[in-house]
Amino acid sequence: DADVTQTPRNRITKTGKRIMLECSQTKGHDRMYWYRQDPGLGLRLIYYSFDVKDINKGEISDGYSVSRQAQAKFSLSLESAIPNQTALYFCATSDRGRGRVGEQFFGPGTRLTVL
Amino acid sequence: GENVEQHPSTLSVQEGDSAVIKCTYSDSASNYFPWYKQELGKGPQLIIDIRSNVGEKKDQRIAVTLNKTAKHFSLHITETQPEDSAVYFCAASIGTNAGKSTFGDGTTLTVKP
Secondary structure, eight states, X not given: OTTEEEEOSEXXXXXTOOEEEEEEEOSOOSEEEEXXXXXXXXXXXXXXXXXXXXXXXXXXXXXXXXXXXXXXXXEEEESSOOGGGOEEEEEEEEOSSSSSTXXXXXXXXXXXXXX | OOOEEEEOSEEEEETTSOEEEEEEESOTTOOEEXXXXXXXXXXXXXXXXXXXXXXXXXXXXXXXXXXXXXTEXXXXXXXXXXXXXXXXXXXXXXXXXXXXXXXXXXXXXXXXX
């Protein structure tokens, strides 16, 4: 969905490096999410934020941190990348209660490789 | 927490046949069940959803059924076409605003022309 953008789209890095993945949205949604996708494991929630002052851990938050800089921006950081963090990362947004309640809108994904 | 199981993991059908993907969930409080389609190189996109106050919903060639008693829901695609080939994810959420969804592991559907 072009309304949710992620940068970079691809990144190769080395073990121990700090990495930041950025997400921006123009949908005006309050809620933003970071997911990780591994082959055969579906989408697993890393962190989510229901508004600028709200940050919550998901099911696999260890080794990750996030920052909600504004309603439209939600960044995911890997403080010290390790090879098993190699995955496809998706940002998503959803509406708090207006419009089609419940649907999540996903960005195009960031493919991260940690060597 | 919620646990969602999805079957099968891969499904291959001939063009024109029907495809069925099934999911079960563990938390009886879940009340919102979306289905997402992920095409190659793209993020998932919602194709249909159902809430716990209805048992079935249909949108053209796709339909979803929900059995709250058994805690399972299914996606049905009729008259499949090659462009239906993709990965499909089910999910379950608690709360009217579905703030946080638990996803199944995905089903890779291949429609052979």
